[in-house]
Amino acid sequence: MPNYKLMYFDSKGRAEVIRMALTVAGQEFEDKRFAREEWQTVKPTIPQNQLPCLQVDGRFIPQSGAILRYVGRAFGLYGENNDESTIIDVVIGTTEDFMKHVIALYYEKDEAKKAELIKDVQEVKLPAYLNILEDILKQNDGGNGFFAGKKISIADMLVFDLMDQVGTMVTLPTFPPKLGGLMEKVKSNPKMKEYLAKRGS
Numbered sequence: 123m124p125n126y127k128l129m130y131f132d133s134k135g136r137a138e139v140i141r142m143a144l145t146v147a148g149q150e151f152e153d154k155r156f157a158r159e160e161w162q163t164v165k166p167t168i169p170q171n172q173l174p175c176l177q178v179d180g181r182f183i184p185q186s187g188a189i190l191r192y193v194g195r196a197f198g199l200y201g202e203n204n205d206e207s208t209i210i211d212v213v214i215g216t217t218e219d220f221m222k223h224v225i226a227l228y229y230e231k232d233e234a235k236k237a238e239l240i241k242d243v244q245e246v247k248l249p250a251y252l253n254i255l256e257d258i259l260k261q262n263d264g265g266n267g268f269f270a271g272k273k274i275s276i277a278d279m280l281v282f283d284l285m286d287q288v289g290t291m292v293t294l295p296t297f298p299p300k301l302g303g304l305m306e307k308v309k310s311n312p313k314m315k316e317y318l319a320k321r322g323s
């Protein structure tokens with residue numbers, strides 16, 4: 123069994139969904155969280171000089187999207203056929219589009235501009251993307267409540283984590299029905315439940 127070491131900072135950020143995927147897969151991993159000072163000394167040794175980075179038996183994998191897909195493929199969390207994997211990719215692409223707005227808001231230093239961005243995300247962007255995700259579920263969940271196939275995938279965890287993290291910046295609305303159901307399904311996955319209880323907020 124390979125040895126997994128996930129390197130990031132002591133925050134959720136781009137690593138949390140990878141932590142979730144490894145946890146739901148039942149795969150043990152070292153959850154290495156660099157303090158900022160330590161990171162500066164390690165940074166030159168990490169591919170692309172940024173985090174997250176996953177080490178598998180010493181081999182480095184950079185880029186959060188590549189890591190998440192790698193873990194998904196390794197542990198059967200990336201769909202069971204080309205169609206299911208494609209739906210998962212559609213969800214990943216959709217969350218990336220939405221994240222551009224959230225990242226802009228996260229890094230905005232001007233308070234007045236930040237307030238405008240928060241209002242726009244909360245009142246316009248978030249409802250629009252929730253509707254897109256709800257439609258993807260309606261078209262693909264086959265009554266199973268997941269984005270693709272009959273079991274949890276990286277797409278389900280990604281959307282769950284996204285809403286969790288976005289909810290610290292803006293007030294989340296009531297989710298449309300399918301999406302609300304998905305959140306409950308992810309939360310009640312036994313390994314996820316245990317992880318969330320241990321992690322806290």
Ligand SMILES: N[C@@H](CCC(=O)N[C@@H](CS)C(=O)NCC(=O)O)C(=O)O
Nearest residue numbers: 135136171172173174184185186187
């Ligand atoms: N596209 C990359 C972006 C990675 C990235 O921006 N990492 C930031 C933290 S979220 C980082 O390593 N910052 C510290 C630094 O650049 O020194 C990914 O998705 O992994």
